[in-house]
C-alpha cells in the first residue's frame with residue numbers, strides 16, 4: 636500500500652480552545668464549563684514527543700477522564716490500562732497517578748485522539764469525526780519519525796486510514812491486525828475502555844500483545 640504525506644492535510648495540529656466546528660460538542664463544552672468550572676473542558680491536545688516513532692490514536696476524551704484533567708487517557712479506567720502497558724513496554728517512564736502533574740513521561744511515543752472534544756456517551760457523530768480529522772492529519776504530518784501507529788478501536792482506525800488517504804476496504808479493522816501504509820505500520824486494537832474489558836472483548840493480555848508486537852518491530 637503506497638501513500639504520500641501529501642495526503643495528510645496541512646493544518647494546525649491543535650484546535651482553538653473554543654473551537655466551534657462541531658456545534659453539538661461546543662454546546663456540551665459550554666454546559667460542562669458552567670457545571671464543572673474547575674475541569675479542563677476544552678479540546679484535548681496530544682501528549683508526548685512529536686519526534687516519537689510511536690503514535691497511539693484513541694477515540695475521544697472521556698467526560699471524567701481527559702475532559703476533566705486535560706491529558707489524554709488521564710483519570711479514567713482506559714488510562715489505567717493504557718499507561719500501565721506503555722510503562723511495561725518502555726514507552727513511558729515514571730509513575731502514572733491519573734493526574735496531569737504526576738510527572739509521567741512518554742518515551743518515543745505520543746497519544747492523540749480521533750476527536751478532540753468530549754462527545755455525549757463517548758459517541759461522536761460521523762460528521763464530528765470527519766470535521767476533527769484535520770487535526771489528526773496535521774498531527775501525523777508533523778511527526779517526522781513516526782513509524783508505528785496503534786489504533787484503539789474502529790473509529791480511530793477508520794479516521795486514521797482516511798487521514799492517510801487510504802481506502803477502508805484495503806485496511807479492514809480487526810483486533811491484532813497490522814496494515815502496512817507507506818512509511819507507517821498500523822496496529823489495530825480494541826479500545827481499552829472499561830466496557831470492553833468488563834465484557835471480555837479485550838483482555839489485558841490481548842492489549843499487551845499489541846504493544847509487544849510494536850516493541851518487537853521498533854526494537
Ligand code: SF4
Pocket residue numbers: 650654655656657658660661678750751752763766767
Ligand atoms: S471535536 Fe475537533 S473539530 Fe469538533 S469542535 Fe472539538 S476540536 Fe473542533
